[in-house]
Amino acid sequence: MTEPRKSGPRWYATPLDHETAATRARQLDALAEPDRLRVLSGVSARPDGTADAVSLAAELDLEPSDVEKHIAVLTALALLEEVEDQPGTFTPTAETWMRFGRLVVAAQLPVHPAASLSERPGVDSEMESPPVLRRITDRLAYRFSSTFSKETVERYVADSYRLLAERARVSQHLPSLTTRFVEDRLNALAVASGRDLRGTPEVLFVCVQNAGRSQMAAALLRQMASDQVHIRTAGSRPSGQIDPFVVEVLDEIGVPVVAEFPKPLTDEVVQAADFVITMGCGDACPIYPGRRYMDWPVADPIGQPLEEVRRIREEITGRLKALCQEMGISLG
Amino acid sequence: MASPAARDRVRRAARAVSDTSEPLTRPAAEALAKTLRLVADPTRLQLLSMINGSPGQEVTVGELTRHLGLRQPTISHHLRLMYEDGLLDREQRGRQVWYSIAKDRRDAIADLLR
Numbered sequence: 001m002t003e004p005r006k007s008g009p010r011w012y013a014t015p016l017d018h019e020t021a022a023t024r025a026r027q028l029d030a031l032a033e034p035d036r037l038r039v040l041s042g043v044s045a046r047p048d049g050t051a052d053a054v055s056l057a058a059e060l061d062l063e064p065s066d067v068e069k070h071i072a073v074l075t076a077l078a079l080l081e082e083v084e085d086q087p088g089t090f091t092p093t094a095e096t097w098m099r100f101g102r103l104v105v106a107a108q109l110p111v112h113p114a115a116s117l118s119e120r121p122g123v124d125s126e127m128e129s130p131p132v133l134r135r136i137t138d139r140l141a142y143r144f145s146s147t148f149s150k151e152t153v154e155r156y157v158a159d160s161y162r163l164l165a166e167r168a169r170v171s172q173h174l175p176s177l178t179t180r181f182v183e184d185r186l187n188a189l190a191v192a193s194g195r196d197l198r199g200t201p202e203v204l205f206v207c208v209q210n211a212g213r214s215q216m217a218a219a220l221l222r223q224m225a226s227d228q229v230h231i232r233t234a235g236s237r238p239s240g241q242i243d244p245f246v247v248e249v250l251d252e253i254g255v256p257v258v259a260e261f262p263k264p265l266t267d268e269v270v271q272a273a274d275f276v277i278t279m280g281c282g283d284a285c286p287i288y289p290g291r292r293y294m295d296w297p298v299a300d301p302i303g304q305p306l307e308e309v310r311r312i313r314e315e316i317t318g319r320l321k322a323l324c325q326e327m328g329i330s331l332g
Numbered sequence: 333m334a335s336p337a338a339r340d341r342v343r344r345a346a347r348a349v350s351d352t353s354e355p356l357t358r359p360a361a362e363a364l365a366k367t368l369r370l371v372a373d374p375t376r377l378q379l380l381s382m383i384n385g386s387p388g389q390e391v392t393v394g395e396l397t398r399h400l401g402l403r404q405p406t407i408s409h410h411l412r413l414m415y416e417d418g419l420l421d422r423e424q425r426g427r428q429v430w431y432s433i434a435k436d437r438r439d440a441i442a443d444l445l446r
Contacts, residue, residue, distance in 0.1 A: 015378045015379075015382040016377055016381040021378050024374075024377055024444070025372045025373055026372075028371055031368050032365045032372055033365055034364075037364055038355055038356050041361070044355075045355045060355060098443065098446055099444055099446055100444075102443055103364060103443065103444075104355075104364075
């Protein structure tokens with residue numbers, strides 16, 4: 001048997017690069033303050049993982065104004081973030097749970113020997129079950145489909161969930177925390193590998209059958225600006241196939257209808273979009289905050305004579321040009 | 333898959349644990365702050381990341397010197413500080429001194445390096 005220590009080179013992990021090491025050092029340096037640590041620890045130890053300055057101050061026997069200052073520093077370092085819709089209430093970020101979770105809370109807890117992912121203590125079985133991971137994976141795989149394979153997304157979801165589940169105490173927020181964490185990691189990965197997704201708007205066209213108007217709009221926009229926008233389509237009541245006249249009038253002007261088959265309108269499709277354009281089915285479309293909704297009153301080409309379908313094509317083209325302008329996309 | 337009974341037992345134990353979960357005490361926070369201050373240095377973080385990522389999670393000064401492009405006295409100085417704090421263990425084997433991250437700190441340090 002060879003003794004690897006004495007016989008030549010061994011395998012090494014790449015050490016942290018200078019820049020990462022310097023950033024991390026600054027973060028740790030700011031944390032290396034006992035009261036600030038107790039503030040972070042106080043938030044992390046809460047059953048729901050959120051707290052406000054006043055109640056923390058009482059719990060930790062500190063001045064509220066000091067706690068506020070510590071919270072400001074921790075927020076500036078992206079170690080805490082304000083809870084959406086709850087001003088003044090803060091929660092640790094996913095990165096915090098991952099890097100410091102075990103230090104500031106879990107380190108004090110006895111480690112349960114049976115605590116595997118499938119039966120981790122403190123996590124409700126509903127949250128624990130694979131369906132939630134599958135849902136997260138499906139949604140993110142959809143969102144990142146032009147950049148990463150579903151397998152990659154799946155691996156990141158499982159890995160991130162495991163990392164957070166081992167550290168975070170907040171079982172009820174675990175799925176949303178995981179989703180945001182994976183989004184951040186995949187965005188970072190995309191940037192690192194030169195495939196920056198940010199700034200590329202995601203447009204969703206919705207009509208009733210996903211067989212006429214939305215398909216036409218998608219095909220036309222793809223022709224206009226395929227490299228500057230991600231395009232999806234869906235229908236509130238999808239039909240079996242794309243209308244043949246629609247295919248014909250697009251073919252006339254050299255626009256292919258590619259790899260689109262009528263798809264149902266699901267929540268994750270809408271959630272993945274930045275711009276949601278409905279054509280004749282406005283009410284069926286779920287509304288989510290942060291999305292831009294537009295309803296285009298375009299007539300349904302299905303069953304219409306060829307001439308009318310051509311007119312609809314031109315109308316959609318005109319609306320798409322205006323949309324591109326609004327999205328800041330310059331057409332060549 | 334665990335049996336429902338085993339699952340229930342785990343959950344009960346977990347509830348007991350989470351009910352008693354409290355923020356760091358002041359002495360614990362002071363001790364942790366001291367360690368973080370020590371680790372909050374780019375060179376020491378790089379050293380720790382190399383030790384953490386090496387086979388057997390232990391290295392010699394010579395190996396660190398070759399791979400980090402720093403002078404040996406510099407590296408020895410940083411290693412000594414971390415050894416004195418209890419962050420590192422060291423063991424003399426033959427003519428070589430092997431450094432590793434103290435067992436009770438490994439998880440925490442690995443987390444910090446993620």
